[in-house]
Amino acid sequence: MSEYAQPQVLVSTKWVEEHKGDANVRIVEVDVDTKAYEEGHLPGAIAWSWQTQLSDTVQRDILPKAGFERLLGSSGIDTETTVVLYGDNNNWFAAWAFWQLKIYGHGDVRLMNGGRKKWIEEARELTRDVPRPAPKTYRAKDPDLSIRSFLPEVQKAVAGRAVELVDVRSPQEFTGEILAPPGLPETCQRGGHIPGAKSITWSKACNEDGTFKSRDELARLYQEAGITGSKPVIAYCRIGERSSHSWFVLKYLLGFKDVRNYDGSWTEWGNLVGAPVEKP
């Protein structure tokens, strides 16, 4: 079985168990529902809320550089820290955090394979103790926007077909049968997908326990849909978190050179006046 392209970015629950007390390791639980952390979390883990701490709460955007520096510094993280991320929703929001840390150039950031679900399933230790790490000074790099797509680039990609678009939402969202995952707010006006996009649901990259499939299985999954990495790839979903997960797979597990996350995703495209929409 082939090794992942960059295996160092993925750690097992066992690795985290063994290294959670290391002085240079900071474990962070990233949730959309922060009550999960309050119920019980990995010993030593701090919490980040995707909604209030990893996003600009005024305009729709990732954190500005200064806000990012404040968050990491107050979390006891400096540029030399090994940051290990895990979370609810199958690591979707942990993957979002990973993507954002890479935008601001953090060197050593890793995902815990299988996330919170796997840790609990394995009956590993949980605590309600909230650590208070000593603040550090964090200096972020200028944002690396080569891993992020904005609307004009996606519009250009649709027109030129020089980029592979991967829609990682569910098949029902892709076809336009529903506007958002069952039970979640819609926040878009039209259903369907961006013209030319291939449907490869995020979950196809995972095993039943939430861990990632092998590199060979992942390569086959994307190859069968014509995604080989020979062209730049843009992944999107509804709000950019599921596509962060697929971006991680394509860039770090498969090693594709040019992969971007379009975090505007369907809540941007599906609200645009005059934007072309494809429905199968």
Added chain:
Amino acid sequence: MKPEEYSRRQQEVGRWKINIISFKLGDRYYCTVDNVEPGAWLARAEGATRAKAEMTAIEKATARLSRTRVMG
């Protein structure tokens, strides 16, 4: 403390499948419900018994699922 009595099962609510995960932590039971496709968190609850935690979480999830708009 370690989670005990971990349980994961699926159920249908109307036309939607849900995952129901529950476990005991300390002296309380905790339940999380997500939609199977695509796997997003829908509801969370706790209770003195597994039945109570699951019932409350499923009720909350059912209310959210009922608002899903299916296009004609």
